[in-house]
Amino acid sequence: EEFRIGLVCQSRPFAIGYRETDTMEPSSASEAVRERQKGLVQIKETLLRLIEQEAKDDPGWEETQWELNAVYDDFAERFGRIEEERNRKAFERDEKYQLLCALEISDGDGHFQQKAEIFSTRTLFPHKRIEHVEQTENSISASLNEYGKLNFSYMSQITGRDGDELALELNGKGLIYFDPAKAEWQTASEYLSGNIRQKMEYIEAIDGKEKYAGNLRALANVMPKPVTASEISVSMGAPWIPLEDYKAFVIELMHCPKPNSLAFEMSKDGRYSISGYYYEWKNEYAERIYGTSRANGYRLCELALNLKTPQIFDKVSEGGEEKNVLNPTETILAVEKQKAIKREFEKWIFKDYDRRERLTKQYNELFNSIRPRAYDGESMAFSELNPLVTLRKHQKDAAARIVYGGNCLIGHAVGGGKTFTYIAGVKEKLRLGLCRKAMIVVPNNIVADAAKAVIDLCPDTRLLMATEKDFKKESRRRYIARIATGNYEMVILSYEQFSMIPMSREREMAALREQIDDIIQQEEELGESNDRKLTVKELANKRKQLTEKLKKLRALPKDNTLCFEDLGVDQLVVDEADNFKNLMVVTKMTRVRGISTTAVKKSSDLYMKCKYIDEITGERGVVFATGTPISNSMTEMYVMQKYLQGRTLREAGLAHFDAWAGSFGELVTEMELKPEGTGFRQVTRFGKFHNLSELISMFHEVADIKTAEEM
Secondary structure, three states: OOOEEEEEEEEEOEEEEOOOOEEEEOOOOOHHHHHHHHHHHHHHHHHHHHHHHHHHHOHHHHHHHHHHHHHHHHHHHHOOOOOHHHHHHHOOOOOOOHHHOEEEEEOOOEEEEOOOOHHHHOOOOOOOOOOOOOOOOHHHHHHHHOOOOHHHHHHHHOOOOOHHHHHHHHHHHEEEEEOOOOOOOEEEHHHHHHEEHHHHHHHHHOHHHHHHHHHHHHHHHHHOOOOOOOHHHOOOOOOOOOHHHHEEEEHHHHHOOOHOOOOOEEEOOOOOOEEOOOOOOHHHHHHOEEEEEEEEHHHHHHHHHHOOOOOOOEEEEEEOOOEEEEEEEHHHHHHHHHHHHHHHHHOOOOOHHHHHHHHHHHHHHHHEEEEEEOOOOOOOOOOOOOOOOOOOOHHHHHHHHHHHHOEEEEOOOOOOOHHHHHHHHHHHHHHHHHOEEEEEEEEEHHHHHHHHHHHHHOOOOOOOEEHHHHHHHHHHHHHHHHHHOOOOEEEEEHHHHHHHHOOOOHHHHHHHHHHHHHHHHHHHHHHOOOOOHHHHHHHHHHHHHHHHHHHHHHHOOOOOOOHHHHOOOOOOEEEEEHHOOOOOOOOOOEEEEEOOOOOHHHHHHHHHHHHHHHHHHHOEEEEEOOOOOOOOHHHHHHHHHHHHHHHHHOOOOOOHHHHHHHHHHHEEEEEEEEOOOEEEEEEEEEEEEOOOOHHHHOOOOOOOEEEOOOO
16 A cells, blocks of 8 residues: 555556555656656665565565665666755655655755664664563553553463452452442552542442452542642632632621612623612712722622623713723722722631631642543653664653643743654554544644654654645645545644635534524623623624624535544544634633633634544543743743643632632733823733642643753
8 A cells, every 4th residue: 555655656557646545546646757766766765675674574675675776876876866856856746755864864054974774773662561460469460551451351362360359369469449439440540540539539438348348448548639728829810619618708897777678690701790780879888988989899709700890981072972981090999999909808717717718628639539540651662763872761651641641731832842752652542542633733834844754753654745736726635635545654744734724514513503693692691781882893893704604614615625523533632732822712801911702713713623533432532742832921821721621620610710720820910101192091911820739730731841950
């Protein structure tokens, strides 16, 4: 199959042409170009034969290596180096062109330095299955290297022990545990990580829990140490605080004369509302101590619960039209009163003993139950990688995370070798059968570099790299079909090419409807607030644009274009993933710096594709790589979690940004002079974050962060 695809030579009668199927398309090039193509085809066929022989341990590999030297030297003498422009133009249509380029090592300016190691050294060895181990504990790493999981049939075979006896022995040593929730044996590193509390509660609730007393003891030993009330920061609006507690605070703070008339509600989308206080006249706590004549204290409490700051506007007449103008003096006064309310809440929330104990317990259950898994790649074989390339420890460990863990973020500092790391991890998953086809998405200018890295690290990979010509209008559909029908292990695309592969119409329409519903919800939440007129117009425009897009999508005639779901891709790698951090965030907050509330097409497209991969892999098929996972704002952490940790956020009640921000962030509002110098404007940003220990623990479930000093 490898020899049949691409540019081929036919000897009887002689012809050279391009072949994808059983039919060959004759080359229309000049005779001189066909001679170049013939020479390159000879190099390609010899190289592929050498790779196959080395991988299968065929003793004829040395003879083929000598032949490769001969055909390459002859070609170079007649036509120059493979990467020269005329040779590139003659052969670039062939999908193995990058493999041929890897035969030449050049300097930073593209000047030829020497031939690659494959001309003089063996670069591939077959995977050798371990047939026997002396120590029973070694059967664990052997099984992981062979199957990616614990396979007791194999482990019994290489130890000579009965499978049940072996399992009991390894369990007694604390090396493996049976997970009753998944009905499978797991390594200690896997079982004693993740949501520890959830695993303990599952055992406590089942019949026959006595059998798992050892599990409970081991889980209890690794349970995160409970945090105390003094270590927990609570801001008004934190979604995990019960509504009744917020109501009790407001009633007490405002000395509410008729507490039974005060109504507190929280909608399904997390919007708080307070009503029933309008009858109160001359309540100095609501109108003076914790409020102003223009901003009632109850209203300031409601805004605080919804993570909003007050804005006071005056109606002025200009040119016969009324417009709202920010009143900086009244706004600053209202903001200060709201700050006073927040300070009182922080003092009040843990003042009562029973409330303190109840809320501390609830916080620990929600946010302090996760133990990140430690990955050790030192015992991994990496048997299909080039033995001349040595991975560093942090690269092996991160590759192990890709293989044995779920979605992940390789956040290694510049120079950490992220490209080799994710290639090594994906290659191991392919070898173990944990994925079938990986798509690697890279910046537009490094597609060829990524392909070369794959070839350097694992030259026998069935690789497809797209060129600019492949995604031109006239050839795009054909190339996408080639991805779907070809037996490729890795497909490399640029960002732009990746975005040209559509999702199915049904998924795109569902995503648009979701965005429209979110905007309608935002409009309803603005209600009659002072900031409504400032944002309602832009929301209406956004809704109109999305509605028009939805109509056009519905009106499109059905065609046979393949979509992303049809390609057979079950592993997605995104390099320099920080380029996709502008993912739209739905929030009650308005005009907060660092939060993107507009849909950036490439980010929305990536999010849809990540969700699809999550569905078919159980959140085990997406890898992000970047040296700057968080650069300008902590909200970028939420975006990365939204891409990679959807299930975890949902389980913790943090799927919506406002819930996440209310639990871990605090807004700071200031007045600043407008750039044009004609007045003031209110600026809100995340000034500080709290409960970072629990947030970082959650983030580290997927994030492999390494600084330059740690590598």
